Amino acid sequence: MIGNGITKWLTGVAVGVAVATSALAQDQYIPILSYRVGPYAAGGSGFFGGSIDYFNLINATGGINGVKISWEECETEYNASRGVECYERLKKNNGGASLVEPLSTGIAYGILDRVAQDKIAMTTLGYGRSDAANGQVFPWVFPLITSYWNQAAGMIKYLGEKAGGMDKLKGKKIVQIYHDSAYGKEPFPVFEAYAKQLGFEYIKIAVPHPGNEQQSQWLQIRQANPDYVILWGWGVMNPTSLKAAARVGYPREKILGVWWAGSEEDVIPAGDAAKGYTSMTFNTPGNYPVLDQIRQKVYAAKKGNLEDMSRVGSVYHMRGVTAAILWVEAIRKAQEKYGKGKLMSAAQIRWGFENLNVDEARQKALGAFGMFPTVKTSCQDHEGSGAVKVQLWDGKAWKAVTPNWVVGDKAMTRAMLEKSSAEYAAEKKITAGCMAG
């Protein structure tokens, strides 16, 4: 019995070594800076599990025009210095990294200068510097789909529509309860600009990290009795907020969360208190052919990355799949220009990211129609979309509330990011300009 166990383990090790060394030079190599332990493990394992599942699906169906994807994983624990170490460790392996995605603001900042120096494109899906959408100043950074600023603009747009028109927001009261960190303060300029323009009262209430005590903040909110509450939270702060709202009797229907407050892990711990709560997202919840393929071709072959297959299609998993789809599409785009079926360099993939065009037809072909907004990037616009969606937690699952994608006042956010990135360029003495393919 024991001998059997050891043999099993040894075969496991042997297979593992074989898998680890299967990262050959002719594969498109992607470093995975994941976090599967620590307080944010639920998000990290879901997101990177989703990306790896999609890689496995691509490899099982013939690769990107025949080029297989390989990857190596490194545990960052969501810690900036561990993340930098991981990045430095993995970037040169297997012929060099194709791209990088840390899924952590701290790590993204820590390697922001390094990716430009190493010439490796970094994607920051739904977080990081909003002004990095200006590719003339940040040629190597791609805050794909939506940045914080466009998300904030989308929130106001949605609330306006809910109130029956943007002009109806006049005289209304909106509270933003936020995680007291760089992340929580990111949307201030957008909300402030909107408050001035539309004439609503904007109140900011801070919650110190980690946010597991919010009684006084919610009493404050109860007193102010706002028309809407925007919950800009993270981690344990989110379920605590929902529970505190239930305790002071503030209707959950009037709370709108940021997308880091919009996963199963954020609402399930709050139990019934979360019912009726809405949050932003950049995925439409539901099932898609691509997810079915992952179940059939990856999980059925016992290659699935998540131990619990029911997490396939959960919010974080779907975000991971979305990210991987965009990465693969960027590589595909680069191949179209630089040679199909060839190995792409990081610089060529950067060009692919800058010329990404995932329209509805392409989404249909991928089996992901409507799963995420269409993405069309350019040198000026590294974000490619700016559209968001609102979802509602009915106690069991997330349901989309808005049938269409919501887009806020992009002209306003554009002007803000132009100004902010120009300041960055001046501080770092960067001459803005498009990078040639």
Add this chain to the structure above:
Amino acid sequence: MFYREAGQFKTSYDADSQIFPIRQDRIGVALMLAVAFVVVPLVATPYVFSAILIPFLIFALAALGLNILTGYAGQISLGTAAFMAVGAFASYNFVLRIPGIPLLVAFVLGGLCAAAVGILFGLPSLRIRGFYLAASTLATQFFVVWCLTKIPWLTNNSSSGVITAQKLEMFGYAFESPASKYLLVLCIVLVLALAAKNMVRCSIGRSWMAIRDMDVAAEVIGFRPMRTKLTAFAISSFYCGVAGALYAYAYLGTVEPEAYNLDLSFRILFMVMIGGMGSILGSFLGAAFIILLPIFLSQFAHGFGLPNSIASNLEAMVFGALIIFFLIVEPHGLARLWQIGKEKLRLWPFPH
């Protein structure tokens, strides 16, 4: 046999009071410096420089700062990361607002700002001790990070409170390659470590240790507690401030105030505890343990081909077990282990 000091006679006061009285130690240190300054820059890869050596040296410097305060002067502090933050953000503002200021001067000024904050928050130490003091230094931690997120001027009105460190340029030379950054950090750490070593050997260090061992007795024999404690706070914070500035400039490049959170303070405190309280060498050993061991474990675990979720958890478990193991084997830290080993080596191979 190899480590015998028989025949090494000291014939002058200078020889008697040198830092390393044993010749073998001097040779060892000289060899280590030669390796650090000559061999390492020749053989190390950029990965080793920018992911291992630079953070190791910076954290060793921060641990050294805390060791002065906690190990030598006996004042427990949980505000180390806050002092680092003050150093980093102050240096950033000096470079930003005084055009043409040499970066080294900005680092020193950043350190001095941290020292000023250290003195301010060291004042409660005159009345309270032990765990109560630890709780009051916790206030520094929260207050400084709060200030940095609340006062936009400190972060040059960056909407999210994130700063991007200016280019590392000194004497017209841009420190861009990992090797050059490493050498710069090494020089700064070496100078400060040497200064610390000498400080703890002279009257100021002895006054710290007297206060640490029994403050009433120290007061009776003539040490002024206020001055002694506050110099410990000031010098310790200066070290932490310089380490914080290096962390921003030579290591990460772009930092948010959250990077200097309570976790970092704890990590540095653990470095001091594991390395050895009241030991300069201990600061380096502790930093090596806390920074390098997890990296080594992670490389080892992942090289084994275990599934990543298991490898990551295993890594954390082994690391925790090792901390407990070392603290049981030698509660006085790794530096004490080295000291015991050295004493054994002196007698080897013929112990009594």
